[in-house]
Amino acid sequence: MNSANEYIALSLPSNPMYLGLLRNMVGEAADIYGFSEEEKQGLMLAVNEGCANIIRHCYQMDSKKKIDVTIRILPDRMEVVLRDYGEFQNAEEFPVKPCADLEPGGLGLTIMKSVMDRVEYRPAGQEGTLLTMVKYRAARQA
Amino acid sequence: MKLSNRTVSGVPVVDIEGDVDMYTSPGLREQLARFTSKQQKRIVVNLEGVEFMDSSGIATLVQAYKEAQPFNGEVCLASPAGNVLRVLKLSNLTSLFPVFDSVDEAVNS
Structure with a gap:
């Protein structure tokens, strides 16, 4: 297992066809840095939902925009930052849906909060939003 | 994602292979709507070949559920x-x- 303070960065077009590529990259990173299978699946799901939320709500399904992804790996956690270039919306203030209300939409944030240890939205300077998601690695026996 | 249909004992079965996400879920939605529009009493969605599903996939299943409700479909x-x-x-x-x-x-x- 690698343990380092390293980061991976890339920019994606805001096209849903790239969600699979992003998931695979996050999954590979989780494997390389020794996250458990459950942690890996949670990371892949949360990053997918964060990105899909940007495409749907921030960019209104416009596939010509840009999403910057930074994955930072620390000894005890993985931090994933998604940056968009739309209008700032603090999704954290949206009500967390109980899911079974049968209305599509809003479920992504609920899922992100369920599988990650921290989910935080803040403005990215004068334009856009930074979505930071953190997953701590469970303590392992030596 | 690959979709295929079959009928088992008169019940339509939708087999899914691959990931169901924002990119692929519209195809599944369309497929399920074909059956609900025919007022099929029961539809089986076979998820055995699905390794990943996100909230778009969930919303797609919920949509089919809602479309089936008026005729007590399942x-x-x-x-x-x-x-x-x-x-x-x-x-x-x-x-x-x-x-x-x-x-x-x-x-x-």
């Missing part, structure tokens, strides 16, 4: 596992959809 889920089962549980949807271990069980229930 959307059954067969063989959800791993990540798919986790997302269904996170969404509190295992109580909404009849969930079965296999297609045969779903068809014959």
